[in-house]
Amino acid sequence: xxxxxxxxxxxxxxxxxxxxxxxxxxxxxxxxxxxxxxxxxxxxxxxxxxxxxxxxxxxxxxxxxxxxxxxxxxxxxxxxxxxxxxxxxxxxxxxxxxxxxxxxxxxxxxxxxxxxxxxxxxxxxxxxxxxxxxxxxxxxxxxxxxxxxxxxxxxxxxxxxxxxxxxxxxxxxxxxxxxxxxxxxxxxxxxxxxxxxxxxxxxxxxxxxxxxxxxxxxxxxxxxxxxxxxxxxxxxxxxxxxxxxxxxxxxxxxxxxxxxxxxxxxxxxxxxxxxx
Numbered sequence: 001x002x003x004x005x006x007x008x009x010x011x012x013x014x015x016x017x018x019x020x021x022x023x024x025x026x027x028x029x030x031x032x033x034x035x036x037x038x039x040x041x042x043x044x045x046x047x048x049x050x051x052x053x054x055x056x057x058x059x060x061x062x063x064x065x066x067x068x069x070x071x072x073x074x075x076x077x078x079x080x081x082x083x084x085x086x087x088x089x090x091x092x093x094x095x096x097x098x099x100x101x102x103x104x105x106x107x108x109x110x111x112x113x114x115x116x117x118x119x120x121x122x123x124x125x126x127x128x129x130x131x132x133x134x135x136x137x138x139x140x141x142x143x144x145x146x147x148x149x150x151x152x153x154x155x156x157x158x159x160x161x162x163x164x165x166x167x168x169x170x171x172x173x174x175x176x177x178x179x180x181x182x183x184x185x186x187x188x189x190x191x192x193x194x195x196x197x198x199x200x201x202x203x204x205x206x207x208x209x210x211x212x213x214x215x216x217x218x219x220x221x222x223x224x225x226x227x228x229x230x231x232x233x234x235x236x237x238x239x240x241x242x243x244x245x246x247x248x249x250x251x252x253x254x255x256x257x258x259x260x261x262x263x264x265x266x267x268x269x270x271x272x273x274x275x276x
Contacts, residue, residue: 039171046167050160057156064149071142078135085128092121 099114 039174042170042174043167046163046170050163053156053160053163057153057160060149060153060156064146064153067142067146067149071139071146074135074139074142078132078139081128081132081135085125085132088121088125088128092118092125095121 095114095118099111099118102108102110102114
């Protein structure tokens with residue numbers, strides 16, 4: 001029973017998950033259609049993208065400015081440490097000179113006093129050098145990171161500057177492509193009846209009337225009469241051709257007969273000649 005209950009819960013969860021997925025895809029598709037189906041949609045898409053880019057650019061710029069402020073503070077701290085170190089080195093040199101003189105004089109009290117001062121100055125110099133090393137590394141690493149962020153910021157700035165031109169080109173391409181599609185549709189005869197208006201009704205009525213006329217001619221026997229005339233014409237042509245052939249044959253026969261008689265007469269004359 002518990003397993004069946006778990007199965008029902010999973011099935012319900014899957015159903016709502018699939019339902020949410022379909023709704024999300026539908027909304028995304030509708031949004032894309034709004035952005036891609038008209039000049040206003042394309043313009044709005046570029047405007048929204050530009051607003052997002054400007055917002056990201058401003059956030060990155062502000063973050064870089066804050067980091068740069070921290071870097072300036074560290075650089076200022078380094079300058080202060082360098083100044084303090086120079087003063088300490090000068091004091092340490094003075095304590096060293098005085099300790100050396102006291103040691104030469106054999107004055108242990110003065111030597112100890114100057115030696116303690118030297119050690120105090122040296123201890124502070126060691127601290128300063130340690131801080132300088134750490135600050136220098138922080139400034140160096142942060143500066144390298146800042147260079148990458150600055151390159152990204154400059155790239156975003158160039159992209160924002162190009163957006164108006166890209167927007168104009170996208171709108172022009174959309175309008176041009178749409179006009180070409182409409183022209184191709186017209187050339188291919190893909191206009192709808194609403195595009196052609198009353199012409200479609202006229203042409204349709206003419207086609208229907210022509211069809212009715214053909215049916216009427218068949219019912220009235222017009223086709224039979226036309227066929228009879230065609231047969232009659234073919235018969236006349238056949239008779240005339242036959243008559244022509246007969247006359248040509250008769251003439252040929254007459255010519256052949258005349259030539260035969262002439263050959264016979266010539267033969268007889270040759271036979272009547274005296275033979276030598």
